[in-house]
Amino acid sequence: MEENGVDLNSNLPRNILEIILIHMPIKDAVRTSVLSRKWRYAWASTPVLEFDVASIRVIPQYSAVKRLTRIIDHVLLLHNGPIEKFKLSSYFHGYSFHVDKWILFLSRQGVNNLFLGFEEAKEYPYIVPSCLFSCEQLKELSLSCCELRTPLQFNGFCRLKALDLKDTRFTKETVESLISSCPLLEELSIRFDYRLEHIKLHAPKLKIFYLSGVFDDLSLVGATCLVHACIVLHGQSDLVDAVRRRFKQTNNLDKFFGSLVNLAKLTIGMYFMQHWTTYQSSPNLEEVKIYAYLDRKSAVLYEERFWEEHKIHDCTFNHLKVIVMCGVKEGNHLLGLFKFVLANAPVLETMTIKMAPKVTEAAKKQTLKSLLQFPRASVGAQVSCLD
């Protein structure tokens, strides 16, 4: 070793040591306690704690969960100082009373970022305890495979900026009241696979919105800041089919697409195309991604001339730079759309077509051949076809 070698802890500033400990798995961080006296309790004030059942290499899984539970109890007991972020992954619902206790502890520590991820358990999801709603310092909350019930006494999450609810159970009323109690919310991601009626969300600061589920209609009140939206149907195929058919007949969602004034990036399912192209009012749209996955039963078929005959706002594609289509089959019904976009997007940079699995080479070539023949408003536009 070099003569002027640096002693890891006497020469490194405290904030660097902290960053190093934050980035280490908790097990390695705790192990540094044995290095020297200066290191002994350094790990115990790391403000970021992450635990994952998958990191415990014990079989069967419930033994791993049991072991992780003991570890978390131990770490929280020895911890000294504020906890900014707590993340628990692939936990087992059977030990939920421990989680209740940890959340209460964390709520008193003023936790900022809380991530609770459970193994999927359809019949017995983890019911989020009421003490979660007293974590008033929360800036980021992520729940997966839980059940959410807002308590009567709830003052709102007045600092919350990001909320992610994945495969979590809630009623329409719960989610609506929860979101309207988060005045600063900027990022919202909701995924569920059951059917909700008309979802009405009030989120005036929202910038990023991701919704995946089965819903009859959607209203986003006052979301004039929204720049990135992703709206897809997801769930049991019969539920999705029923809703798709309804969308075709009704003008649900028209209002929603009509309200996205500042949108720059949009991801939608093909089934929303008609609503979107007719009523969209996003003059700044730069990037669009469309999922075309169509099964025969519920296919929304568009004749090649549909896009020309259909009344589409002139400005629809004025700022469009990138368009991506996923899951394209031989589909002549999509060629009309491609033709329309190429002819009406003056600043288009790339159009990418991602073919659905099992599409024959011949069909791919045919699609590409047609694409290359279409006139383009943007001279520099690149068109590519991927598997």
Next chain:
Amino acid sequence: MSESTEKKMVRLRSSDGEVFEVEESVAKVAKTLQDMLEEDCADAVIPITCVRAPILTKVIDYCKDQVMISSSSSTTNNPNERTEQERKAWGQKFMEGVDSSTLCELLVASNFLNIEGLLNLGVDKMVSMIQGKYPQEIRDMFNVVNDFTPEEEEEIRNQNAWAFERDPYYKKRSSSK
């Protein structure tokens, strides 16, 4: 301010007295230097008191690369633009062969000069060097003096027994040494 097209140069002096001349844009990758230059409180030669010449050379290499990437990023299809993957690979290559004491000095330098990207690269490297190692290996690597009595060390190990149990990964890493 477009008084001349000639690039403005800045001089930096390392702790061991070597003077480096770099373009202002390169120096400004370091937030600390950027603030000094913008407030116009920089001397003709800026002393970087806690950074030795070999370390400063490496830091400047990093800053030059950052300028190269960002110089044309406003236009599309920038040939220097990197994907997430390329960035990772580049970072790994940049840190390749950096030994533990150089790494500590790099961390101190990037912290002092406030270069977030370099600090992150250093921290990642540090974590990969420490992860899965026996305590004695870490002590050897970074000159940490064990000031515990054997009894005390035993006590700490027992207190946190779960962290010292070997998992398969831990065993494999250590036995390959």
